[in-house]
Amino acid sequence: MENSISTTAPTTHDDVNSKTIVERIKRHTEAYGLSEGRKAYEGTTVALGDKPWWDEEVSRPLMAYFKEERLREEREQHALELEKARAQAVQQTVYVSQPAAQTAMSFAPGASPDVGQINVGESFKAGYYTSMSKP
Numbered sequence: 235m236e237n238s239i240s241t242t243a244p245t246t247h248d249d250v251n252s253k254t255i256v257e258r259i260k261r262h263t264e265a266y267g268l269s270e271g272r273k274a275y276e277g278t279t280v281a282l283g284d285k286p287w288w289d290e291e292v293s294r295p296l297m298a299y300f301k302e303e304r305l306r307e308e309r310e311q312h313a314l315e316l317e318k319a320r321a322q323a324v325q326q327t328v329y330v331s332q333p334a335a336q337t338a339m340s341f342a343p344g345a346s347p348d349v350g351q352i353n354v355g356e357s358f359k360a361g362y363y364t365s366m367s368k369p
Contacts, residue, residue, distance in 0.1 A: 250282070252287055252288075252291035252292045253291075255278060255282070255292050256291075256292055256295050256296060256299075258274075259271055259274050259275050259278065259296055260296075260299060262274045263299075263300075263303060268300065268303050268304060268307060271300065271303070272300065275296055275300075278292075279293070
């Protein structure tokens with residue numbers, strides 16, 4: 235017996251249509267990432283890019299899809315970088331300056347209390363107080 239491999243290829247390309255191409259490239263992109271999806275698109279363009287329906291039915295929808303995917307990846311990357319920066323940030327100590335009760339905490343009956351100053355930083359200098367009251 236003779237060993238031979240027989241493959242049957244369709245004689246017509248009725249099973250190849252623009253919707254199938256777009257869906258398969260989208261699935262490939264979702265499975266393997268944007269760069270691999272672009273490679274699949276470029277390879278398919280070499281094979282079928284000369285078809286009259288290619289630009290309108292395949293290229294435009296895929297370019298819009300690739301743009302959305304790129305923007306989505308950029309947003310996700312930005313969110314990850316922001317989360318990482320927040321996790322690595324040193325939390326700053328907050329010191330609240332309150333003078334002695336007999337000087338700054340005496341309020342006339344019915345008067346609203348006035349917030350003085352909050353010092354944010356590495357250290358606090360005792361006795362430092364600035365009134366923030368409005369005239």
